[in-house]
Amino acid sequence: MASNIVNIADLFQNAHAEGDLSAQSLQALTVNADIGAQIQAGLGVAPDDVPASEVVLVSMMPDDSGSIRHAGNAKVVREGHNLVLEALKASKQRDSILAHTRYLNGFVLFPYRPLADAVLMDTHNYDPTMGTPLYDQTAVLLGTVLAKTKEFQDTGVPVRTITLLITDGADCHSVVQTPKTVRAIVEDMLRQECHIVAGMGIADGTTDYRLVFREMGIPETWILTPGNSAGEVRKAFQVFSQSAVRASQSAAQFQQAALGGLLN
Amino acid sequence: MAEPAVTSAEIAARRMPFDAACGSVLGREHALAGRNNQDAYCCRQDEHGLIAVVCDGCSSARHSEVGAKLGARLLVETLHARLPLLDAADPAEFLETARQDMLRQAEALVSALGPERVANVNAYLLFTVVGALISVCHGQPPLAVGCPCPPRAVVFALGDGVAFLNGSPLDLPPANNRPPYLCYALIEGALDAMRGEDLRFRVLADLPSANIETLVLGSDGAAALCGAPAGQDAAGALREFWTEDRFFTNPQTLTRRLVQLNREVKTIDWEARRVDRKSGPLLDDTTLIVIRRRIVPRASGPC
Helix, strand or coil: CCCCCCCHHHHHHHHHHCCCCCHHHHHHHCCCHHHHHHHHHHHCCCHHHCCCCCEEEEEEECCCEHHHHHCCCHHHHHHHHHHHHHHHHCCCCHHHEEEEEECCCCCEEEEEEEHHHCCCCCCCCCCCCECCCHHHHHHHHHHHHHHHHHHHHHCCCCEEEEEEEEECCCCCCCCCCCHHHHHHHHHHHHHCCCEEEEEEECCCCCCCHHHHHHHCCCCHHHEECCCCCHHHHHHHHHHHHHHHHHHHCCHHHHHHHHHHCCCC | CCCCCCCHHHHHHHHCCEEEEEEEECCHHHHHCCCCCCEEEEEEEECCEEEEEEEEECCCCCCHHHHHHHHHHHHHHHHHHHHHHHHHCCHHHHHHHHHHHHHHHHHHHHHHCCCCHHHHHHHHCCEEEEEEEEECCCCCHHHHHHCCCCCEEEEEEECCCEEEECCEECCCCCCCCCCCCHHHHHCCCHHHHCCHHHHCCEEEEEEEHHHCCEEEEECHHHHHHCCCCCCCCCCHHHHHHHHCCHHHHCCCHHHHHHHHHHCCEEEEECCCCEEEEECCCCCCCEEEEEEEECCCCCCCCCC
16 A cells, blocks of 8 residues: 655645645645644545546535534434435445545544545544634645645546535634635635535524635535524435535536536 | 455466556647547456557547557457467467458458448558567476476567567667558558568567566657666666556556656746746657566466
8 A cells, every 4th residue: 555645735835836726825724734734634545546547536524513413413414424425435436536524623534535435424423512613624624635636636647526514603713714715725726627615504593604605715506505404404415415426427527517506 | 254256357367477557648749639549558368378469540540549449459359369379389470360360350340331441441440559478388387397388478569669678678660650550451552652571560579478577568659758868778767667566556557657747737936927837748649558577476376
């Protein structure tokens, strides 16, 4: 098995030098050494160990804040996450898909790995009791997506990515990143035309998620705002999983999905 | 727990003392012209041995990738049917018989394509060939030493391309952009411009299989990776393909490396507001088959 120790700062510097990453995004993704270490923890499998001619990276960041538990949504978030993985496992392109899940408070459930080895969420590995550092961890997750993308591209492998951020509240614990810095990263990603970033805001009765995600640069067509009931959250995950499966099928389908947004 | 079932292909692969890696990339000039990759390769190994063929479709023909792909596959299957006879045969005669078989199959194909025979051959069936046959011994280990027909390897070509045996280049005549194509033999009058023997497979090497450590077969596009900059040997950048294990552990790695070598590297000088672009070296489609003696010795078995 190939070693996968990657110099994250070098990857981002090269991406900046090649015009894929703006100065603002570079600054956001290299703001301190800690972010590099967090990104490294999510990189997972080395490109040489992936026997696919092209790769789709599917990344999810389920909210593990205490409000999920208080609202009684822990079960449906677990099921929704697992539903997405199962839908991808049943797709024709499953062998070229790598998945990665990092919770909103930084716990890496599993780094990038083949779908067959993905870890499902259960009551033992998901106990939502923490805070909502939405911007900080979004930057870490998107940085991981960008680093993994660059890693594959540098070895001659075409890459497409689909990322889902899940939250049931507005940011209240970020200390480094802001909507503006996250927006710079998302906009750089969308410019590359090989990334999809989606946001799911589970209603808390006060937050305008469309505004939150728009400020983060996420296109309106990739924002889900289910109500705070198990049925609505489950339906939102179904919509995302169908959209992700469609986008993963081919480069052409991906482009259509990226422009067209979520399947309704 | 029960042992997982072993397929016949896996058993055959274990018997072969060689690993093979294959890959191909679209050349930069073809990409700029909106054309596709006109190279093809086919590699097959089983209990009889290993057959590898690289075909390069004629650049000026409209659909030569069709012939290259069919040709590589047909030639490998044709040679495979005759491989058990290789060890006792004259290699030139062996290849000539295979060529006649190939031409019969190509003739049937051309006849089925309609009345515009010459146009169809020129549009679909012009391709060069670089190939190799490696047979394996079927006796028990003591027999392998003094075997009356020791396992044999033959490297051959028809047209231009690249071949390196044990790190040294094999002599392929330059085609001067006018290579002899196998299927010219199907067109009356095409032979006027060249001698009949030009359209036969040329034996580049004939040696005992035991003497092969590495063998590289490539389309002429791979010549851009050869050459000898100061301090390098003739194999140049090709050397990494048989020295690095990763090409033999992941079937995608060789293609990925060719893509990586040929990608345009863009560097932005933000202060000077200037974009520098450095293109890859592979102008023409480039295809490689790399064969290497398996490094991990087998505990037992023939040869």
